[in-house]
Amino acid sequence: MSIALLTRLPAAEAARWRGLLEEALGEAIPAKPDPATVDIALVANPPAGSFEALPNLKFIQSLWAGVDSLLADASRPRNVPLARLIDPAMADTMAEAVAAYVLDLHRQGPLYRQQQAKRVWKQHLQPRPAERRIGILGMGAMGQRSAEVLRALGFTVSGWSRTGATVEGVTMQAGDDGLEALLTDTDILVNLLPLTKETRGLLDRLLFGQLPRGASVINFARGGHLVAADLLAALDDGHLDHAVLDVFETEPLPADDPLWRHAKVTLLPHVAASTDPRTAAAFVAANVRAWRAGEPVKGLVAAERGY
Numbered sequence: 001m002s003i004a005l006l007t008r009l010p011a012a013e014a015a016r017w018r019g020l021l022e023e024a025l026g027e028a029i030p031a032k033p034d035p036a037t038v039d040i041a042l043v044a045n046p047p048a049g050s051f052e053a054l055p056n057l058k059f060i061q062s063l064w065a066g067v068d069s070l071l072a073d074a075s076r077p078r079n080v081p082l083a084r085l086i087d088p089a090m091a092d093t094m095a096e097a098v099a100a101y102v103l104d105l106h107r108q109g110p111l112y113r114q115q116q117a118k119r120v121w122k123q124h125l126q127p128r129p130a131e132r133r134i135g136i137l138g139m140g141a142m143g144q145r146s147a148e149v150l151r152a153l154g155f156t157v158s159g160w161s162r163t164g165a166t167v168e169g170v171t172m173q174a175g176d177d178g179l180e181a182l183l184t185d186t187d188i189l190v191n192l193l194p195l196t197k198e199t200r201g202l203l204d205r206l207l208f209g210q211l212p213r214g215a216s217v218i219n220f221a222r223g224g225h226l227v228a229a230d231l232l233a234a235l236d237d238g239h240l241d242h243a244v245l246d247v248f249e250t251e252p253l254p255a256d257d258p259l260w261r262h263a264k265v266t267l268l269p270h271v272a273a274s275t276d277p278r279t280a281a282a283f284v285a286a287n288v289r290a291w292r293a294g295e296p297v298k299g300l301v302a303a304e305r306g307y
């Protein structure tokens, strides 16, 4: 049996992945395998129809943490287990990005940059980190590591997850009531949820209305979580102070999108925590080995749950 790498990544990037995966696995990944021999597919944005050509597929390993587009792929065989990427180095990178932009908002970066543009010398009261309440939606691999780093910086951190499972030093919430409780107590909201049918469009007018006036929003998860028109309205009417957006429903973000030039939006081109093939390859190889040995694999996705 053999492994196939299914991806629409640019050729040079795909070649780099192939080399690092082959090294970590200790075996070759044929560029054009006999489809009948392929039992394991390693996938990152697979070409349309590639699953249909593999009649003996037994295991799919995503090279990305988010699997929303794979779950939505109608050609993905429903009876073949799918695992997502869990790379602690990626969670570190996400936590670094969250800390960077939480600190920027906390230190009133957008306001001082606006003042600089107008040559305004004006000092504003600076709260302490403990006085700044950070609410994190999604307390999985990304959310938990981000919470840990924010706590180390002295921020007051709350989290919302499906189960509300305990996370040390974090006030945890679950369910609709829990979400409302978190939002009313949040100055900076950080979205790190997977995109599922329950979470699509969650960042909307209703949610923004539950945040205190002057709150800010960071969306580092998926563009589909955000109702952009509702965000623009909440920024324009002054209810929200600022938004940091890394992910968009359409990527690259079209040049005529109003988010590009909004004074209260910091825009990033989906760079919060890119997969690093150097560290990801080790996780993928370990999962492939576990699968072949009949041992439990990490990051198995529950399709009905959506993550």
Ligand code: NAP
Pocket (backbone or CB within 6 Å): 065, 066, 067, 094, 137, 138, 139, 140, 141, 142, 143, 160, 161, 162, 163, 164, 165, 175, 192, 193, 194, 195, 196, 198, 199, 220, 221, 222, 246, 247, 270, 271, 272, 273, 274, 307
């Ligand atoms: P994960 O480990 O699967 O964690 C998901 C978290 O969301 C869990 O805490 C889960 O609750 C919670 N959750 C799921 N559905 C929920 C619901 N309906 N209500 C409340 N909580 C819910 O995922 P992860 O590795 O942290 O990644 C999260 C997302 O980040 C990915 O799906 C991806 O979209 C995004 N991401 C973005 C970038 C970037 O560069 N911008 C990079 C990496 C990842 P339980 O704990 O109770 O299960």
